Amino acid sequence: MxxxxxxxxxxxxxxxxxxxxxxxxxxxxxxxxxxxxxxxxxxxxxxxxxxxxxxxxxxxxxxxxxxxxxxxxxxxxxxxxxEVRRIVCASPRYIKRRGVPKYPSELCEHDIIYPTTFESKTVWEFQNSGAGTTETVKLSPRLRCNQNIAALSAALDGFGITRLMSYQVGEELSKGTLRPMLTAYEGSxxxxxxxxxxxxxxxxxxxxxxxxxxxxxxxxxxxxxxxx
Known part of the structure; x- marks a missing residue:
């Protein structure tokens, strides 16, 4: 040049x-x-x-x-x-059918959609800021997706609960097509x-x-x- x-x-x-x-x-x-x-x-x-x-x-x-x-x-x-957050969420249809977990441990009783491109192991970690403790929940996913868009689509269809980044589900949360849960246990x-x-x-x-x-x-x- x-x-x-x-x-x-x-x-x-x-x-x-x-x-x-x-x-x-x-x-x-x-x-x-x-x-x-x-x-x-x-x-x-x-x-x-x-x-x-x-x-x-x-x-x-x-x-x-x-x-x-x-x-x-x-x-x-x-x-x-x-900054972004990891958000546990599900559709109103799923919530109507199965309810909302009050504690991270209750996720084991729900249908979990697992985005494997973001999560390498089938565990989700949560923080209890009030108690200053960390809780790790071992999951048995009903559906694993190697693309986040597939996990998002399945959650919107009402199949189960997933955890995605706030930028990935921000529009859906603002429209109400997905609803957040366990927000008191979100990490940093x-x-x-x-x-x-x-x-x-x-x-x-x-x-x-x-x-x-x-x-x-x-x-x-x-x-x-x-x-x-």
Whole structure:
């Protein structure tokens, strides 16, 4: 790349931008940002790569990632944009048929829909903030799904109780098609961050996307605990 070409890349957004995020987060909350970004930057194209796993930005040649949880890679530049919770929920139809568990231990008496991409073991951990204790419940799921969207669909259909992130079920909770339960036993919220490798020295396509993504995500009520 010549010096003039390099100056253009770093001063004006152009080229291919690769963005990654968890699958449902990307579908629900990143694609609208990507579309707005593309409308504002005609010289850029975007490759959106959504995975329910932790990606390696350098090895997989990714420009920007949305990470949920506490960051372990200290070499990345990160901007926190919000927080999310794990929410146990079910449809009104299921609740009418089977009732609402009052304590985590009562989940063993219910039909559980287990999203295996997010949960590696068939246990859910709960916190009793009043007592300062942690309770682990061993489950026997009636249905295991390797995609969160499938677990969400089954819960909406009234099959059973599931546990998903607040950003995954925020719209459904606000509409009343799903209802939360065991909220007194929720764990600590998890941070949502926009991460990248090059800091403010990143080229214009990366800097401009990060600026837009941070602004839009901080406005998003489904990843802002204070607005939920």
């Amino acid at each position: 010549t010096e003039a070409e390099a100056a253009g890349v770093y001063s004006k957004p152009k080229g291919v931008l690769t963005v990654t995020a968890p699958v449902l987060f990307g579908q629900k909350h990143i694609i609208p940002i990507v579309q707005e970004y593309l409308n504002n930057n005609p010289a850029v194209s975007v490759k959106a790569m959504f995975y329910d796993r932790v990606t390696n930005l350098l090895e997989e040649e990714l420009d920007v990632a949305i990470r949920i949880g506490h960051l372990k890679d200290s070499t990345l530049y990160a901007t926190k944009v919000g 919220p998890l941070p949502v961050s926009v991460v990248h490798v090059e800091g403010r020295r990143a080229n214009a396509k990366i800097r401009s996307f990060i600026d837009l993504a941070v602004e839009r995500l901080r406005e998003n009520p489904f990843i802002n605990i204070s607005q939920q």
